[in-house]
Amino acid sequence: MTQPVPDGAGVPARRAALRLLDAVLRQGRALDHALPAATKGIARADDRALAHAIAAEALRRLPDLDALIDSATRKRLPDDAKARFALRIALVQALALHTPGHAAIATVLPLVDGGPRKLVHGVFGTLMRRGAVLPAPPSLPRNVALRWAEAWGRAMVDGAGAAIAAPPPLDLTVKPGAIAPEGAVLAPGHVRVAAADVTALPGFAEGGWWVQDLAASLPARLLGPGDGRQVIDLCAAPGGKTMQLCATGWQVTALEQVPARLERLRDNLERTQLSAELVAADVMQWAPAAPADAVLLDAPCSATGIFRRHPDVLHRVRAKDIAALAEVQAAMLARAADWVRPGGTLVYATCSLEPAEGEAQISAFLAARGDYRPAPVAATELPAGIIPADGFVRTLPGMLADAGGLDGFFVARMIRQD
Numbered sequence: 001m002t003q004p005v006p007d008g009a010g011v012p013a014r015r016a017a018l019r020l021l022d023a024v025l026r027q028g029r030a031l032d033h034a035l036p037a038a039t040k041g042i043a044r045a046d047d048r049a050l051a052h053a054i055a056a057e058a059l060r061r062l063p064d065l066d067a068l069i070d071s072a073t074r075k076r077l078p079d080d081a082k083a084r085f086a087l088r089i090a091l092v093q094a095l096a097l098h099t100p101g102h103a104a105i106a107t108v109l110p111l112v113d114g115g116p117r118k119l120v121h122g123v124f125g126t127l128m129r130r131g132a133v134l135p136a137p138p139s140l141p142r143n144v145a146l147r148w149a150e151a152w153g154r155a156m157v158d159g160a161g162a163a164i165a166a167p168p169p170l171d172l173t174v175k176p177g178a179i180a181p182e183g184a185v186l187a188p189g190h191v192r193v194a195a196a197d198v199t200a201l202p203g204f205a206e207g208g209w210w211v212q213d214l215a216a217s218l219p220a221r222l223l224g225p226g227d228g229r230q231v232i233d234l235c236a237a238p239g240g241k242t243m244q245l246c247a248t249g250w251q252v253t254a255l256e257q258v259p260a261r262l263e264r265l266r267d268n269l270e271r272t273q274l275s276a277e278l279v280a281a282d283v284m285q286w287a288p289a290a291p292a293d294a295v296l297l298d299a300p301c302s303a304t305g306i307f308r309r310h311p312d313v314l315h316r317v318r319a320k321d322i323a324a325l326a327e328v329q330a331a332m333l334a335r336a337a338d339w340v341r342p343g344g345t346l347v348y349a350t351c352s353l354e355p356a357e358g359e360a361q362i363s364a365f366l367a368a369r370g371d372y373r374p375a376p377v378a379a380t381e382l383p384a385g386i387i388p389a390d391g392f393v394r395t396l397p398g399m400l401a402d403a404g405g406l407d408g409f410f411v412a413r414m415i416r417q418d
């Protein structure tokens with residue numbers, strides 16, 4: 001009997017990258033959720049990080065990698081063929097991650113041992129000899145480009161392509177009066193720095209700031225200073241908005257369904273020396289003892305607005321997922337709306353680029369709830385360059401592009417009538 005040949009250096013990271021791509025593209029799982037199982041048994045942290053980097057970059061470049069592969073095969077490889085997966089991993093390393101071609105292919109061929117080794121080697125060699133390059137900016141998956149072009153126009157799709165070409169900057173929200181790393185300030189209490197190891201940045205241990213995309217900081221900003229008033233922060237973990245609300249003088253009740261995520265929120269509050277009442281519960285089961293001055297609902301959503309950091313959303317979110325999430329959001333909104341005292345404020349937010357989870361959701365809500373009216377957002381409440389849309393906030397790829405862009409978000413602020 002022949003013994004399996006042990007993997008050479010670098011191969012386990014490529015095997016893990018293959019498992020990650022399989023988890024996202026064939027099983028529809030989130031890249032970050034798939035990471036622990038896919039990298040199990042890989043001892044070195046830099047190998048685990050490499051596996052993640054290869055898979056994430058392949059997901060950013062997938063349509064262009066596939067177009068190259070298809071240009072070099074006589075018969076189109078099925079989408080789920082192992083040879084296609086192996087070629088994506090070899091090509092993305094050689095063409096986007098600056099791995100020398102011989103190393104990119106040598107570490108990938110063991111993935112197809114006993115299978116289409118010759119084909120993978122041949123296609124890779126053909127493309128390298130041709131001097132293949134990946135186009136700039138990267139192309140979006142066709143279904144996503146069509147959906148977003150219909151909703152927002154061609155310029156937004158071009159902006160989204162450009163936004164995945166380079167790693168996004170890191171935004172920090174800074175506690176009033178705290179010391180923060182130096183960087184570009186695009187709003188009060190905000191600093192933008194180049195992507196970095198967060199724990200190594202000055203002031204991390206002191207807890208004067210936390211990581212939060214500029215767009216994600218807008219919902220809590222729209223509630224203004226709390227002056228001791230009460231707010232219920234629904235779907236709160238990992239707590240970016242909870243910390244903003246605590247830091248601006250609100251008495252916060254933060255509710256989160258997933259216990260492990262609530263623990264992360266607790267850790268974040270501890271590091272930043274802020275305090276809130278924490279509740280582990282399902283929005284659809286829980287109810288407060290009394291209505292609050294404000295409720296912030298950061299609803300679970302498709303997360304298509306954070307595709308720059310999580311390119312897997314571009315490939316696994318389908319129209320039916322968006323429709324199902326929109327139903328969950330409507331049900332949560334209906335409950336949250338009853339927990340605001342008359343005269344109080346309801347803020348609804350999603351990190352989604354789908355109108356069904358934003359504009360359409362709120363117009364259906366306002367049509368159904370005669371006791372609510374919009375509290376239009378003024379341009380002066382937003383960072384320069386973000387213009388309110390019909391009194392709501394809609395951030396899109398392409399906005400603030402010269403400063404490094406921002407995530408896609410929708411935010412609506414509404415008042416409950418007396």
Ligand SMILES: C[S@@+](CC[C@H](N)C(=O)[O-])C[C@H]1O[C@@H](n2cnc3c(N)ncnc32)[C@H](O)[C@@H]1O
Nearest residue numbers: 235236237238239240241256257282283298300
């Ligand atoms: C968009 S994230 C929230 C981000 C958070 N607001 C922040 O600023 O850091 C959505 C959160 O909602 C939680 N969630 C989803 N369904 C829920 C439910 N039915 N009840 C409570 N929390 C829920 C998820 O576990 C997730 O942590």
